[in-house]
Amino acid sequence: MSVIVLVEHTGGIIKAQSFEAVQYAAQIAEKMGATVTAVALGSVAADAMEGLGQYGAQKVLHVADSRLDELHSRAYAGALIAAAQKEDSKVIITLHDLKGRAVAPRVAVKLQAGLVAGALSYPDTEKGFVIKKAVFSGKAFAYVNILSEVKVIMLMPNTFPVKKLEGKAIVEQLDVSFNEKDFGVKVKSVNKVTGEVPLADAELVVSGGRGLNGPENWGILEDLAKELGAATACSRPVADSHWRPHHEHVGQTGGTVRPNLYIAVGISGAIQHLAGVNGSKTIVVINKDPEAPFFKAANYGVVGDALEILPRLTAAVKKFKEHHQ
Numbered sequence: 001m002s003v004i005v006l007v008e009h010t011g012g013i014i015k016a017q018s019f020e021a022v023q024y025a026a027q028i029a030e031k032m033g034a035t036v037t038a039v040a041l042g043s044v045a046a047d048a049m050e051g052l053g054q055y056g057a058q059k060v061l062h063v064a065d066s067r068l069d070e071l072h073s074r075a076y077a078g079a080l081i082a083a084a085q086k087e088d089s090k091v092i093i094t095l096h097d098l099k100g101r102a103v104a105p106r107v108a109v110k111l112q113a114g115l116v117a118g119a120l121s122y123p124d125t126e127k128g129f130v131i132k133k134a135v136f137s138g139k140a141f142a143y144v145n146i147l148s149e150v151k152v153i154m155l156m157p158n159t160f161p162v163k164k165l166e167g168k169a170i171v172e173q174l175d176v177s178f179n180e181k182d183f184g185v186k187v188k189s190v191n192k193v194t195g196e197v198p199l200a201d202a203e204l205v206v207s208g209g210r211g212l213n214g215p216e217n218w219g220i221l222e223d224l225a226k227e228l229g230a231a232t233a234c235s236r237p238v239a240d241s242h243w244r245p246h247h248e249h250v251g252q253t254g255g256t257v258r259p260n261l262y263i264a265v266g267i268s269g270a271i272q273h274l275a276g277v278n279g280s281k282t283i284v285v286i287n288k289d290p291e292a293p294f295f296k297a298a299n300y301g302v303v304g305d306a307l308e309i310l311p312r313l314t315a316a317v318k319k320f321k322e323h324h325q
C-alpha cells in the first residue's frame with residue numbers, strides 16, 4: 001500500500017512546496033506502514049523525479065504525456081486515480097493551491113473519498129483520522145475526522161519545514177488512457193505572472209496597501225524587495241485599482257502566503273487580508289496610524305510614513321549586506 005502524492009512542476013522544475021508535500025506523505029506513510037509514491041505529470045527530467053527520494057518518496061509514477069505540462073483538471077484527476085488504483089492507495093495528497101483545488105475534489109468525488117482542504121496538521125490516527133484546518137478566514141480551527149476508506153488531503157503549502165535527506169526514488173512510467181474530453185480546455189498562451197521571486201514560494205514578502213497612495217510610489221517598495229530578494233504582494237484594493245496585477249493580491253479572495261518574513265506596508269490589516277498572511281512566521285508592519293489593526297498581528301511594528309521609512313529601510317539593508325559580505 002502506498003500514500004500517493006501529486007508533485008507539481010513548472011517547466012520541469014519541481015516546486016519547492018511539492019517537496020514539503022512528499023515529506024508530509026512520508027510521515028503519514030511511516031505511521032501506516034506504507035510507502036510513498038509520487039505522481040509526476042508531463043515533461044519532467046528523470047533526475048528531478050529521482051531526487052524526490054531525498055524527501056521520502058520510494059517511487060515516482062511518471063505520466064509522460066506532454067499535454068499534462070498545462071493544467072487539465074480532468075486529465076490530472078484521471079492520472080491520480082489511475083496511480084491510486086495501481087498502488088492500492090487509501091491516502092491521496094495534493095497541495096492546497098490552484099492545481100490542488102482543481103484536481104483533489106474531482107478525485108474525491110470519483111473515489112467516494114472524504115476530503116480535507118487546507119490541512120495544517122498530520123492526521124491524528126489515535127482519534128480516527130483527524131486533521132486540523134483553519135476556518136472563518138483563519139479566525140478559528142476545525143478538527144475534521146475523515147471517515148471514508150479513501151482519504152484525500154490538500155496540504156496548505158508552507159506549513160512544515162522541509163528537510164533534505166539521502167535517497168533516490170525509482171521512476172516508473174504509468175500509461176493512462178485519456179480521451180479528448182479530458183483536454184477540453186485549450187491553452188493558447190501562458191503569461192508569466194510572477195516577478196523575479198515567485199510569490200507562492202517566497203521566503204520573504206514585501207506587501208503594499210492603499211497607504212502607498214498610488215502606483216507611482218511602488219518603486220520604493222520594489223527597491224526594498226530587490227535588496228532583500230523578496231517577492232512583492234499587495235492588498236485587494238490595490239489590485240482592484242490596477243496599481244498592481246491581481247496575482248499579487250493576498251488574502252481571503254487572493255493567494256495565501258506563509259513566508260518567514262512578511263513586511264506589510266500601508267496595509268490596515270483587515271480580517272480578509274490577514275486570512276492570507278497570518279501563517280507568516282514573522283510579520284513586520286509599517287503604518288502611519290498607531291491604531292491600525294495590523295499591529296495586533298505583528299511581531300514588529302514601525303509607526304511612520306511609508307514613503308519616508310521604506311527608502312531608509314532599503315538603505316539600512318544595503319549597508320548591512322555590505323558589512324556582512
Ligand SMILES: Cc1cc2nc3c(=O)[nH]c(=O)nc-3n(C[C@H](O)[C@H](O)[C@H](O)COP(=O)(O)OP(=O)(O)OC[C@H]3O[C@@H](n4cnc5c(N)ncnc54)[C@H](O)[C@@H]3O)c2cc1C
Pocket residue numbers: 208209210211212234235236237238249250251252253254265266267268269270271272273276286287288289292304305306307
Ligand atoms: C468578501 C471580502 C473579501 C475580501 N478579500 C480581501 C483579500 O483577499 N485581500 C485584501 O487585502 N482585502 C480583502 N478585502 C478587503 C478588506 O476588507 C480591506 O478593505 C482591505 O484589505 C484594505 O486594504 P488596505 O489595507 O490596502 O487599505 P486601507 O484599509 O485603506 O488601509 C490603508 C492603510 O494604510 C495606512 N497608511 C496611509 N497612508 C500611509 C503612509 N503614508 N504610510 C504608512 N501607512 C499609511 C493607513 O493608516 C491604513 O491603515 C475583502 C473584503 C471583503 C468584503
